[in-house]
Amino acid sequence: MGTGSRRSDRIAGGLLLLLSVGYGLEAGRLQADFLADPLGPRAFPLLLAVSLGVFSLYLIVRPDPDPAWPPAHVLGGQLGMLLSFVVYSYALAPLGFLLATTLEMAWLSRLFGASWRTGLLGGLGLAAALYAIFVFGLGIPLPLGRWWPA
Amino acid sequence: MDVFAQLAHGFEVALAPLNLFLAFAGAFLGTLIGALPGIGPVNGVAILIPIAYALKLPPESALILLAGVYYGAEYGGRISSILLNVPGDAGAVITTLDGYPMAQKGKAGEALALSALSSFIGGTLAVIGLTLFAPYLAEWAIRFGPAEYFALMVFAFTTLASLAGKNPVKALIASVFGLMLATVGIDPGSGVPRFTFGELKLYDGVDFLVVAIGLFAISEVLTLMEHTFLGTATRVKVETALVSMKTFLGSLWTILRSSLIGFFIGVLPGAGASIASAVAYTTEKRLVDRDGTFGTGDPRGVAAPEAANNAASGGAMVPMLTLGVPGSGTTAVLLGALMMFNVTPGPLIFEQRPEIVWGLIASMYIGNVMLLVLNLPLVGWFARILTVPRWFLVPAIASLSFIGVYAVNNSAFDLLFMTGIGVVGYLMRKAGFPLAPVILGLVLGRLMEINLRRALAISGGDYTILYASPLSKVLWALALLSLLFPVIAARFGARRVPEGE
Numbered sequence: 001m002g003t004g005s006r007r008s009d010r011i012a013g014g015l016l017l018l019l020s021v022g023y024g025l026e027a028g029r030l031q032a033d034f035l036a037d038p039l040g041p042r043a044f045p046l047l048l049a050v051s052l053g054v055f056s057l058y059l060i061v062r063p064d065p066d067p068a069w070p071p072a073h074v075l076g077g078q079l080g081m082l083l084s085f086v087v088y089s090y091a092l093a094p095l096g097f098l099l100a101t102t103l104e105m106a107w108l109s110r111l112f113g114a115s116w117r118t119g120l121l122g123g124l125g126l127a128a129a130l131y132a133i134f135v136f137g138l139g140i141p142l143p144l145g146r147w148w149p150a
Numbered sequence: 151m152d153v154f155a156q157l158a159h160g161f162e163v164a165l166a167p168l169n170l171f172l173a174f175a176g177a178f179l180g181t182l183i184g185a186l187p188g189i190g191p192v193n194g195v196a197i198l199i200p201i202a203y204a205l206k207l208p209p210e211s212a213l214i215l216l217a218g219v220y221y222g223a224e225y226g227g228r229i230s231s232i233l234l235n236v237p238g239d240a241g242a243v244i245t246t247l248d249g250y251p252m253a254q255k256g257k258a259g260e261a262l263a264l265s266a267l268s269s270f271i272g273g274t275l276a277v278i279g280l281t282l283f284a285p286y287l288a289e290w291a292i293r294f295g296p297a298e299y300f301a302l303m304v305f306a307f308t309t310l311a312s313l314a315g316k317n318p319v320k321a322l323i324a325s326v327f328g329l330m331l332a333t334v335g336i337d338p339g340s341g342v343p344r345f346t347f348g349e350l351k352l353y354d355g356v357d358f359l360v361v362a363i364g365l366f367a368i369s370e371v372l373t374l375m376e377h378t379f380l381g382t383a384t385r386v387k388v389e390t391a392l393v394s395m396k397t398f399l400g401s402l403w404t405i406l407r408s409s410l411i412g413f414f415i416g417v418l419p420g421a422g423a424s425i426a427s428a429v430a431y432t433t434e435k436r437l438v439d440r441d442g443t444f445g446t447g448d449p450r451g452v453a454a455p456e457a458a459n460n461a462a463s464g465g466a467m468v469p470m471l472t473l474g475v476p477g478s479g480t481t482a483v484l485l486g487a488l489m490m491f492n493v494t495p496g497p498l499i500f501e502q503r504p505e506i507v508w509g510l511i512a513s514m515y516i517g518n519v520m521l522l523v524l525n526l527p528l529v530g531w532f533a534r535i536l537t538v539p540r541w542f543l544v545p546a547i548a549s550l551s552f553i554g555v556y557a558v559n560n561s562a563f564d565l566l567f568m569t570g571i572g573v574v575g576y577l578m579r580k581a582g583f584p585l586a587p588v589i590l591g592l593v594l595g596r597l598m599e600i601n602l603r604r605a606l607a608i609s610g611g612d613y614t615i616l617y618a619s620p621l622s623k624v625l626w627a628l629a630l631l632s633l634l635f636p637v638i639a640a641r642f643g644a645r646r647v648p649e650g651e
Contacts, residue, residue, distance in 0.1 A: 002459065008256060008581055018198055018329075022271045023330060023345070026345060027344075027345075029335075030344055031342070032337075032339075032340035032341075032342050033340075035340075036339055036340055036607075037339055037603045037604070037607040038603075038606050038607060038610065038611035039339075039603045039606050039607075039611075040339070040604065041337040041340045041342045041344060042240055043306075043602075043603075044598075044599040044602060045330075045333050045344065046344075046386070046454055048326050048329050048333070049329050051322075051326050052323065052326045052327070052330070055319055055322050055323045056323065058319050059319060059320070059323065062319075064316075064320075064581075064582060067580045067581055067582065069580065070375075072378050075376050076370050076377050078194065078576075080377050081371070081372065081375060081548075082372075082453060082569060082573065085368075085548075085552075085565070085569040085572075086259065086566060088552065088565070088570060089552075089562045089565035090562055090571065091567050092552075092556060092565070093560075094560065097553070100278065101549055101553075102547065104545070104548075105545045105549060108544070108545035109545050111375070112538075112540055112541035112544055113541050113598060114539075114541035114542075118200065118487070119526075119539075122541075122542050122543070125496060126460070126545075126546055126549065128541075130549065130550075131571065132488075132555060134553065134557070135326075138201065138204070138205055139205070140201070140204045140205065140557050141529060141557075142553065142556075142557070144283065
């Protein structure tokens with residue numbers, strides 16, 4: 001303790017300070033047409049902005065030692081995962097639940113060390129099981145996809 | 151009002167076929183979620199909310215299911231603690247200390263049986279405490295004015311800040327961040343849109359569900375990516391889970407004491423199962439560990455944390471139901487779920503919606519019996535679940551999170567927002583910011599502001615109303631004391647308890 005770098009908390013503190021200033025400025029612009037109570041819509045957010053400002057300054061002055069950030073190959077895996085989440089979010093409606101989830105599961109399984117074959121089989125199994133449970137068991141509709149003959 | 155008449159009415163609700171089934175489903179899923187390392191009660195409850203919501207369950211039924219997952223997970227957490235030395239969730243960390251050594255000595259079955267019984271006794275005593283305690287607390291809390299409520303919420307944040315995580319300032323930042331999220335949307339007092347940037351989707355405020363699942367489940371999946379090496383159990387064999395009468399009776403006082411400790415720690419705002427199990431273990435070590443056997447596979451070292459963490463999850467229901475102020479991350483998620491069903495817990499709920507409170511309490515008696523049955527004869531089956539490979543388990547958690555959120559709103563925007571919150575949650579975890587205060591802030595933010603403004607409207611802008619009554623003075627003093635607590639504890643060399651759930 002003490003000898004390591006403390007950059008992480010300083011960066012976090014700086015970003016939080018920016019957030020508190022931006023949030024505070026936006027709060028300061030709020031105006032109500034009529035005042036139903038003495039405080040109005042501004043006071044509570046301003047209180048929050050000031051608190052966050054004080055706490056983040058404290059964090060910059062007294063930061064903790066840096067945590068162990070993951071090595072490059074783990075970071076790569078996490079990025080691959082996040083990208084797939086974004087693609088999945090957009091692909092769910094057009095591709096349909098079964099296809100999108102099978103592909104997503106296969107990709108994630110692969111990131112966790114499974115082969116494409118086992119990942120695809122596991123993904124298909126899970127997607128089919130979840131579809132059955134949600135649609136037939138619970139009556140919660142899931143998209144079939146635009147390519148599905150309606 | 152007669153407590154027993156109310157409880158009898160609650161049993162009528164809880165024994166309805168649907169609710170009985172949901173209590174069982176909650177207990178079963180809870181044990182499963184607790185047993186699997188990586189998903190704890192918070193994630194489990196958060197992932198199940200959209201399903202309960204999409205099914206259009208009545209609020210009491212949804213709460214019976216979700217609460218079942220919550221206390222069921224405290225039962226399940228011990229399984230992987232004992233068999234693998236990997237805690238199934240935060241409340242079961244301490245159970246590894248004596249549970250795993252017992253398993254290594256070939257006494258895994260005994261440890262599992264004793265811990266199941268301890269969980270049952272702790273859980274049941276906590277429900278009894280809840281039954282007797284909650285109505286009186288609610289009756290008393292009805293007299294709370296807005297100033298007292300505001301002070302109470304500040305107290306909830308300061309205790310959570312001093313107990314959750316290592317750095318109280320980071321917990322405070324997390325609290326303020328959650329409160330800020332709560333201010334997004336139409337201001338309830340004046341009708342002015344705040345922090346919406348003209349985005350119509352944000353007029354109703356930030357979606358609680360999206361934040362809860364993103365913050366806990368998605369960040370967990372990202373964290374698990376780092377721990378892929380943890381691996382899974384290769385050989386888990388538990389045929390019989392039996393404990394001798396002699397061992398059980400030898401631990402009985404430990405179980406009873408730990409249940410009491412757990413219940414009261416659970417009632418405290420901010421302190422949950424993980425802190426309760428740590429305090430119970432250290433207390434028992436001090437009281438009964440004469441031969442220094444704690445840590446080497448002493449049955450009492452398994453009984454103490456398991457009785458305490460189950461009692462704590464029951465105790466944590468007390469402030470959530472009676473005051474509407476949750477004490478832990480999981481109860482905050484439960485409270486947020488109730489709000490989605492347009493139910494606001496608090497002292498009035500005991501009069502206005504008795505079927506919700508008493509139905510829940512009655513279902514917890516039933517649920518604990520079900521859990522005992524699930525966790526004694528069927529423990530071998532749950533142990534086998536631990537062999538599910540990680541490459542399947544983690545992606546499955548991610549998929550469930552996405553489908554749940556999608557099922558509620560059918561919106562790709564929500565899925566992206568959830569992913570973004572997941573990244574924030576992951577960075578927070580890494581940098582030592584606790585997540586529970588964010589959820590607490592998001593859930594309590596509106597109420598906190600409304601009460602502050604109501605208090606000042608009553609006084610005509612005079613700030614002294616905030617600490618005018620004796621009760622609010624006490625609450626402010628307690629809040630200050632809880633903030634100073636880590637400083638004082640460090641001064642006296644007290645060791646920190648593990649991170650809160």
